Amino acid sequence: MRILFWSERFWPTVGGVGISSSTLLPALRERGHEFAVITMKEYSDRPEEDEFKGIPVYRLPFWTAVAKGDVGLSIKLRRRVAEIKRKFAHDLLHVFFLGPSILFHFQTRNVCPAPLLVSMDSALPGQGTGKDSLVSRTFRAADWVTCVSSATLNKARRFMPEIVSHSSLIYQGRKPPGLMPAPLPSKAPTLLCLGRLAIEKGFDLALIAFASMFERHPHVRLVVAGDGPERPALEQQARKLGINDAVDFLGWVAPNKVSELINTSTIVVMPSRREGLPQVAMEAALMARPVVAARVGGVPEIVVHGQTGLLVGQEDSSALADAVEFLVAHPEKAAQMGQAARERVKKEFSWDHYMDAYEALYRKLISEKSC
Numbered sequence: 001m002r003i004l005f006w007s008e009r010f011w012p013t014v015g016g017v018g019i020s021s022s023t024l025l026p027a028l029r030e031r032g033h034e035f036a037v038i039t040m041k042e043y044s045d046r047p048e049e050d051e052f053k054g055i056p057v058y059r060l061p062f063w064t065a066v067a068k069g070d071v072g073l074s075i076k077l078r079r080r081v082a083e084i085k086r087k088f089a090h091d092l093l094h095v096f097f098l099g100p101s102i103l104f105h106f107q108t109r110n111v112c113p114a115p116l117l118v119s120m121d122s123a124l125p126g127q128g129t130g131k132d133s134l135v136s137r138t139f140r141a142a143d144w145v146t147c148v149s150s151a152t153l154n155k156a157r158r159f160m161p162e163i164v165s166h167s168s169l170i171y172q173g174r175k176p177p178g179l180m181p182a183p184l185p186s187k188a189p190t191l192l193c194l195g196r197l198a199i200e201k202g203f204d205l206a207l208i209a210f211a212s213m214f215e216r217h218p219h220v221r222l223v224v225a226g227d228g229p230e231r232p233a234l235e236q237q238a239r240k241l242g243i244n245d246a247v248d249f250l251g252w253v254a255p256n257k258v259s260e261l262i263n264t265s266t267i268v269v270m271p272s273r274r275e276g277l278p279q280v281a282m283e284a285a286l287m288a289r290p291v292v293a294a295r296v297g298g299v300p301e302i303v304v305h306g307q308t309g310l311l312v313g314q315e316d317s318s319a320l321a322d323a324v325e326f327l328v329a330h331p332e333k334a335a336q337m338g339q340a341a342r343e344r345v346k347k348e349f350s351w352d353h354y355m356d357a358y359e360a361l362y363r364k365l366i367s368e369k370s371c
Contacts, residue, residue, distance in 0.1 A: 001362055002034045004090035004114075008062075008099040010039040011052050017097050017121045019255055019279050020172050026053040027355055033362070036088045038081065040101055058084055062101035078107050085112040091366045095138065097121055102138055109141075115365040118142040119170075120152050121276055139163055143365050146170045148277035149298025170361075171301075173354025174282045176346060177259040181288035184266045184338060186331035189220045191324060192265035192289075194258070194280050197228030202271035202294060202315075204230075204237055209271070209321035211241040217328060218246075222269075225250040225261055262287040267327050267334065271312075271320055275299050281309075282349055285341035290334050292323045302349075308341035 011022040025035050041048060041059040050057040060080060065073040081104045094117045095102060118138055139145060139160045145167040147153035153169050191210065193203050203224060210222045224234065224247060231249065238244040253261055262268065268284035268291045275297035282302060284291050291309035293299050294316075303309040310327065312319035327334040 001092065001366060002036075002088060002090045003028075003362065004085065004088055004093045005035050005037045005096060006039075006093060006102070006105060007037065007096035008040045008101050009043050009097055010037055010057065012046070013043045020121065021096055022052065022255070023175070024355065024358065025055055027351075028359060029053070029055060031355070031359065033359070036084065036090070038084065038101075040099075056088075060101075060104075062104060066100045066103070074104075077104055081105070082108045082111045088112075090114050092117060092362055094119065094362075095142075098135055098138060100134065102134060106137065106141070115143040115369045116141055117361065117365060118145045120145065120147040120156055121172075136160065142166070143369070144168070144361060146361070148172050149301050151298045151301065152276050168361075170357045171349050171354065172277055172279070172282070173349050173351035174279070174286060174345065175351045176286050179259045179263060179287075181286075181338070181342065182263045184289070184331060184335050185264070186266065186334075187219070189217075189266040189328050189331075190264060191220065191222045192225065192262065192268050192284075193222070193270070194225045194253070194261070194268065194283075195270075195278075197224070197226050197230040197234060199230060200272060200274040201230075202273050203234055205271040205294075205315065205317045205320060206269050207234065207237050207241060207243065207247070208317040209269075209324065210247070211243050212318070212321045213325050214243055214246060217325065220246075220328060222247045223250060223261075223265065224248065225253045227252045258283055259287055262289055265289055266331075267292055267324060269320070269324065270294065270299065271317070272296055272299065273314065277301065282345050285338075285345040288335075288338035288342040290327055290337035290341060292320065292327065294320075302345070303341075304344065308337050308344055310337075 007021055009017040029035055035055045037057040039059055040063055041061040042063045048059050060077055065077055092115045096119050145163050147156055147169055150169055157164050193206050195201050238247045262284055268289050270293035272294050277298040281291050291303045293303050293311055294314045295311040296314050305311040310323040312323050
């Protein structure tokens with residue numbers, strides 16, 4: 001099978017989409033399937049024509065063309081996409097991250113007609129989901145829609161009931177890392193916020209929560225790992241709260257170093273405002289770390305409250321602080337939750353099942369279209 005994989009974010013971009021796609025595609029390639037990737041140039045300084053583990057990657061400046069209304073560039077991109085489609089001659093188009101770039105697919109959809117699989121790797125966009133929106137148009141054109149969590153699937157079906165008969169849940173799987181979990185540091189606990197520094201991740205709430213408990217727990221440190229547009233604001237917030245000496249901003253962390261970083265933490269904190277199925281929660285679980293998280297999106301499908309971590313209300317920094325303080329004060333309970341999280345994720349979010357599900361869906365859609 002020849003799969004054209006269309007995702008606005010792809011390696012080396014960090015985050016759930018970048019991580020999941022950069023592991024799924026090479027694994028399926030090892031099973032004999034061919035891939036080519038079309039992604040956004042704006043998310044990387046890599047060259048336009050690139051390669052990732054034997055997979056050709058085309059990075060095109062879609063956002064520049066759309067944002068600036070550059071007609072000349074849009075025409076060039078349309079021609080380039082058509083050229084890539086003709087050359088690769090795909091059996092199926094897999095759209096893995098919805099955004100404005102998909103417009104260029106619709107403008108070239110007759111070049112190489114093929115089934116369209118749309119995967120919602122995150123929550124539905126908060127805006128631009130009217131009946132004439134690009135999201136609606138994409139859903140209507142899709143031969144199948146997959147979502148990474150029941151929460152996202154239910155929301156997508158409410159948004160467009162027409163997809164109920166051709167949509168399904170596919171949980172992302174994670175390979176357990178070779179690194180074994182270390183004991184939780186309890187004498188000098190470390191809280192970890194990991195991910196893209198963007199508003200939707202809610203790391204500002206983590207800073208507020210940490211500041212409220214710092215005087216009672218001066219031995220606790222907060223590590224903020226990742227980069228993004230909110231980093232300057234978060235660093236300024238830490239200074240204003242008087243906790244900057246107890247907060248470490250690490251910046252970007254290479255994907256192959258994430259498990260090592262989690263292994264140095266005691267608790268992973270996720271005060272997100274919006275989530276699909278967070279990779280960070282799975283990575284934390286595989287390293288036997290309890291998670292304190294906001295109850296949003298697919299988070300409760302990974303973090304079982306009171307068993308593998310603690311869940312709090314959205315935008316509730318006070319409850320976040322209370323939950324973290326409870327685990328800091330009860331290290332044995334924190335360790336039990338971490339071990340339970342590891343066992344649950346290994347069982348419920350199987351890597352082999354993840355690959356099998358997509359491989360079977362690829363075959364189904366391609367065979368139905370050829371009949």
